[in-house]
Amino acid sequence: MSKPANRILREAFLEDRRRLLRLSHRFADRDEGEEAVQELWLRIMTVDDEVQIRNPGGYLSRMLINLLRSGFRKTGTRRAVRAEVEAILEGEEGISAERMLGARQTLSLVAQELDALPERTRRIFLMNRVEGMTYRQIAEALSISEQTVHYHMRRAMDRLLPLRKELDHGEA
Helix, strand or coil: CCCCHHHHHHHHHHHHHHHHHHHHHHHCCHHHHHHHHHHHHHHHCCCCCCCCCCCHHHHHHHHHHHHHHHHHHCHHHHHHHHHHHHHHHCCCCCCCHHHHHHHHHHHHHHHHHHHHCCHHHHHHHHHHHCCCCCHHHHHHHHCCCHHHHHHHHHHHHHHHHHHHHHHHCCCC
């Protein structure tokens, strides 16, 4: 009997942690790189045990690079969020309790919708939208067809679209 995929990845991670840190430092500063490696550890805990992994080190490297790339796309957003958090901590005017409450409620609604998705659909959605993996990469990682990935993404988007429309119209 073969080992579960997340166990294989955990063992590979522990063996390759230094190499992964060096890799992360090629694409990000020290803090962001270390944060990405920590995030990678959390992500491998959720890898589907049915995934066939031929090259654990390569798989981890690809996941890490995807995490770093998605972080680079979000850098502008991160800076804005950091500035807003710093303003809150410094007591700057303009950020109301209502705005903070609204943001928490929005996050809660999105989390509820994601939790309501079937496990495989949620996993595929997160692999694409959070980890930055392409449909082809997801299909290869999960040993499914790209058409199946597309089906699950469509399913997730259909579930999330009404919430987005509701939030865009300020009804949430």
